[in-house]
Amino acid sequence: MRRDSIFYKLFQQSPSLLFALLANPPSNADEYIFDSVAVKEPKFEIDGVFLPPQNPNPGVVYFCEVQFQKDERLYERVFAESYLYFYRNRDRFSNLQIVIIYPSRSLEQTDINPYLSQLNSPQVNRIYLDELGDIRSLPVWVGLMVLTTLEENRATEEARYLLARSQQENSQSQNRAIIELLVTIMVYKFEGKSQREVEQMLGITLQETRVYREIKEQGREEGEKLLILRLLFRRVGELPQEVRQRVESLALEQLENLGEALLDFTSMADLHAWLEALES
Template sequence: MRRDSIFYKLFQQSPTLLFELLATPPSNADAYRFDSVAVKEPRFEIDGVFLPPENQGAGVVYFCEVQFQTDEQLYERVFAESSLYFYRNRNRFTDWQAVIIYPSRTTEQRDIHPHRSLLNGEQVHRIYLDELGDIRSLPIWVALMVLTTVEEEQAPEAAKYLLSRTTQEVTESASRAIMEMITTIMVYKFERLSRMEVESMLGITLKETRVYREIKEEGREEATLQLVIRQLTKRFGELSEEMRSSITGLPLPVLEDLSEALLDFTCVADLQAWLEQR
């Protein structure tokens, strides 16, 4: 299940969602902007950054990490990224805080002793979704986060409950966004099911929604990428990590062009030249 993209979309739709998880959110939480940033030398990619409004002077920057698989060096990476970004942008912020979202405590990094001061202080917030409570008692955007952790047996009933609740509690425009998020979660959670089976499960029609078009496009792009990688590997042997990374970053139309152009390649140098031209 591609939870990273799901949570990215959740925070895009509702940046204030992060602050609903905190006991002491900033007073201007409604004005924060969700973004992703890059820090060079060394290069870090920080996917979840909540930036305070620029027209209100220096403020607190919040870093967010959603971690559904155990990473025994997660805190080393998160604190290095956060500290470096804060250092590079010190004049913009008065402080930084980090929010780590786990499905449960069992996913957390085991060796936390080197980070005890940060983890036991007020600067780092660890959120365990399975401890937030029942979906029926949570704010609807927080409930969507918890829905990603619900077991398959209980997920359809929970999703349908949230769909019905959405029509009653939010505006029409927000309702459409939430319905698309619910269907996104369910389509990813039940990847083995066909579109019609998911539709039947939820009692809605997906084929005209943006999420269905996006999922269909993602599937086509992934299939094309895997085909190109297999063809190139078969012809030239294992590709370097740098070359694989370059190919993975290509948009679908360019991948489709490459799938045809590679038929004329005679060596890896031809591939490299083709990539450099684009």
């Protein structure tokens, strides 16, 4: 399940969603802009950066990392990239906050001793989705985040509940966005099921939503591109612009093949060789 792309879409649709998770959100949370940025030399890819509105008084920048896999060097990377970006843009911001979202505590980095002072700081927020409470007591947008963590036997029931609640609570445009995100989550979660089976699970006709028509072509392809580019960066380093464009132009099947091949890459030359073989 490509959670990176799902959470990217969630934050893109509703940047203020991040602040619904925090005990002390900024008073102007609705004015923040969500973005994904790169920090060069050394190059870091930051999952999400929430930028305060531009005005004469610098605001607080929020860095967000969504972590659904064990990474024993996560805090080394998160603190390094966040502080480096803050350093290079110091005049734009008055302060920074770091938010790490886990499905549960079990996926947190094991050795946290070197970072106890940072982790205990009010500037660092660790969110465990399975500890937010009953999904039915949460705001719908937050419920969508929790839905990504549920086992299949619970996901269907809770998805139907969120769908019904969204129709009651939200405007038509907001409800449409929530439906499409909810369907995106369920299509990824139940990849082995047919269209009719997923329709029956949710009690809707997916042809009526834009997401089902596009999820296999555009949505899934975007998720694959995002994942492949991040994996390539960690494998062979920063991609030259020309190489990045070649990767982004690949069809879905080619991206999936590259995802398997890159596990054996050790240098940029391996990527060049793979691309040349593809075009020959």
